[in-house]
Amino acid sequence: MQETVQETMQDSIAFDAADSVGIVTPQRYHFDEPLTLRSGKTLSAYDLMVETYGELNDNRSNAVLICHALSGDHHAAGFHSNEDRKPGWWDSAIGPGKAIDTNKFFVVALNNLGGCAGSTGPTSIDPDSGKPYGPDFPVVTVRDWVKSQHRLMLKLGIDKWAAVVGGSLGGMQVQRWAISYPDCLANAVCIASAPKLSAQNIAFNEVARYSITSDPNFHAGRYLEHGTYPKQGLMLARMVGHITYLSDSAMRAKFGNAGSQLENTTRGNLGRDLRSGNLSFGLNVDFEVESYLHYQGERFSANFDANSYLLMTKALDYFDPSVDYGGDLAKAFEGGDCKFFLVSFSTDWRFPPERSRELVETLLKAGREVTYLEVEADQGHDAFLMPIPRYINALRGFLNHAFEEITRDAS
Secondary structure, three states: OOOOHHHHHHOOOOOOOOOOOOEOOOEEEEEOOOEEOOOOOEEOOEEEEEEEEOOOOOOOOOEEEEEOOOOOOOOOOOEOOOOOOOOOOOOOOEEOOOOEEOOOOEEEEEEOOOOOOOOOOOOOEOOOOOOEOHHHOOOOOHHHHHHHHHHHHHHOOOOOEOEEEEEOHHHHHHHHHHHHOHHHEOEEEEEOOOOOOOHHHHHHHHHHHHHHHOOOOOHHHOHHHHOOOOHHHHHHHHHHHHHHHOOHHHHHHHHOOOOOHHHHHHOOOOOOOEOOOOOOOOOOOOEHHHHHHHHHHHHHHOOOOHHHHHHHHHHHHHOOHHHHHOOOHHHHOOOOOOEEEEEEEOOOOOOOHHHHHHHHHHHHHOOOOEEEEEEOOOOHHHHHHOOOHHHHHHHHHHHHHHHHHHHHHHO
16 A cells, blocks of 8 residues: 655654665666566566665675555655755664664665656556557566565575565565565565555555546556646545555544534544534535545655556555465465564554454465564554564564574574
């Protein structure tokens, strides 16, 4: 799922060199080896945009891969310039002394295929036509992403990840790593995720897709050729998604500091702050929550490609590793010996705790070693991006133990 609360937090975060990875420069890695996708189609060549933090040790055993969620990218930590005041999307967790400690680990973050932040995707030029791929870019799946990530690992000279870490859709990639390349990771950290989407989640994704494809400016996905883009559709998709990533209590906290005295007294604060203090008695934007959703939609539509959004939501919908194992997911996890760390959050109703517990039971059935943490948190699905002490301390503890094992094995 897409992360939302973090975006507004980032605007006010100042550069703190003490615990930041500092200025980072993305790198583009080119691959000439054709990539055959799950759909049967092939990318003859492709690029992956990558950022790295920390130093790779002499025996190349301290590398950690970060897998991003729906609209994430390679910029997971640090800043792109001294004037930049927007850190990477997971800067609260990645850096010197942080949970994913760059004093200990060499951290790799990338923009997945089909994205719109530098890796090959719908906005890239199709070598066959000389125009942007647009809707002709093939549908990619989690399996395809992990296959391309494995090639990146080999290009970086890494034989085995100390850990593969991801939240939401990123957690699905972590699962796929443990299935497709079980001997290539020592630890799997799967946060706020699930072994497959529920029907309700697929329904939300379809509403978002339909809002985009029905926009008059969509032009069957060839909007770039028409010099436009489906702004209204993207805005609506974002607004729908944003509502589902937050919990009711998070909404109250964010939009309920005022409200009418009668409401506060008789019903509790329900997050119904008015923008101007008065109702317009029209179809105007009266409430702060409405204004906030419009702002998020505007911001998202200006920065994210519509075709990429369609691809990413389809990758979410299609993820179900059990289909290759007769519906028995436990069989998929029987290979390898990596350790698992799973985290869920109490108010996450897109990927509720029972979905993580379902995965825990599956992994135990497969004979895997699993650590599971269920965190009481008010932030909904977005909690996995927040510096919640119990969660961050547990993540730090798990990865510190992984580092100790690396150090012990190297001695």
